[in-house]
Amino acid sequence: MDVSAASSTSTLFALDFDGVVCDSVGESSLSAWKHGVELWPELFECERANEKKDEVLDKLRAVRPVVETGYENTILARALLENLDGYDVESILKDWPILSETLMQKWQLDRKTMVLEFGKIRDDWIRTDFKSWLQPNALYEDVPEALRFCTERRDAKVTIVTTKQARFADAILVDMGGVKIPEEDLISTTVSGEPKADVLVRLEETFNKDGASRMIFVEDKLSTLIKVANDKRLSKWDLFFVDWGYNTEDERQVAKHDYRMKLIGKEEFCGLLREG
Known part of the structure; x- marks a missing residue:
């Protein structure tokens, strides 16, 4: 990971892939x-x-x-x-x-x-x-453009934290969205089964040592977000649950009333990537 990037990052994004970026x-x-x-x-x-x-x-x-x-x-x-x-x-x-x-x-x-x-x-x-x-993969509307914008921001860092094998996520992002995320920032937990919470801890230690950056985690799986929300090590992260992707209406209602997370739509998500 690029330590020099850590010193200039004011917003650190950790994004799930399937269900947030890609309908796979x-x-x-x-x-x-x-x-x-x-x-x-x-x-x-x-x-x-x-x-x-x-x-x-x-x-x-x-x-x-x-x-x-x-x-x-x-x-x-x-x-x-x-x-x-x-x-x-x-x-x-x-x-x-x-x-x-x-x-x-x-x-x-x-x-x-x-x-x-x-x-x-x-x-x-x-x-x-x-x-x-x-062909059976699709990037959600407006997301590729917002992602490209965010990757070009000097004050933001974009990471993908996914259970998908990284090479497949990379192929979809590049060929369908024209989005290139550095290899070290495409973090796959597929083989290890490592909890995403542990990945977020490492990201915080690397990119937010001084505690000055805003940290945003975006997920479409409620059970994952609840684990992160209940992890005391991650109390400084802003947690967002998307109202699209692979979740149910009941889960969206739970997220809507959970003080630790915020339910967001795609327009607000793209706004975060551009300005958050």
């Missing part, structure tokens, strides 16, 4: 289906699977708010394809952490292996047909 559910769902074909061809390559594919992809969008890391989409795809008892959309939205662990054990899956395999699915897709991989 189309691509992650299709990657999950490809991953399913590789892991369980007897389930995903049969006639019944082909008939249910569109239905499963639709449901994957509906349950997207629960996904922390890409490979979870693969587990969800199989559960939805098989119509497993207790794995309807409502149950998944309510109890996914418990349900996910149950399936990982039932199907004898390893988290690190799943992460690597899911990344390989994307790498292979990108290598063979980059344009078709990009």
Whole structure:
């Protein structure tokens, strides 16, 4: 990290990627289906699977708010394809952490292996047909322009803190938005599973040693933001919960009434990047 940048930074941004900057559910769902074909061809390559594919992809969008890391989409795809008892959309939205662990054990899956395999699915897709991989991704309207403006500000520092593997976020930002974030500022917690709270602590130590900068964390996942809000080490961060992305109306209402965070729309978010 550039220490010289720390001395001139008056605002430090830490932004989630999927659901804040990028609507990637189309691509992650299709990657999950490809991953399913590789892991369980007897389930995903049969006639019944082909008939249910569109239905499963639709449901994957509906349950997207629960996904922390890409490979979870693969587990969800199989559960939805098989119509497993207790794995309807409502149950998944309510109890996914418990349900996910149950399936990982039932199907004898390893988290690190799943992460690597899911990344390989994307790498292979990108290598063979980059344009078709990009197509199901979309940067939210007006966000790329605001991000480009912010990266050119001399008084601001933009970091991306994401569970997505950094090379995929970089490809989307550059090719779809013309936005270049330095490699060291694209921080992925995918393989390590490191809490975002720990990443924010390190960012504060690096870029706000004198305590003079404003620090802004923007997230679309309420459970993540609550953990950060309750972490005493991060009391100086301004926390924002977006009203788009992968969250529910109930979650937006919780954020709206939580004194520690603020619910914002896209216009206000872009304003923060330009002037915050």
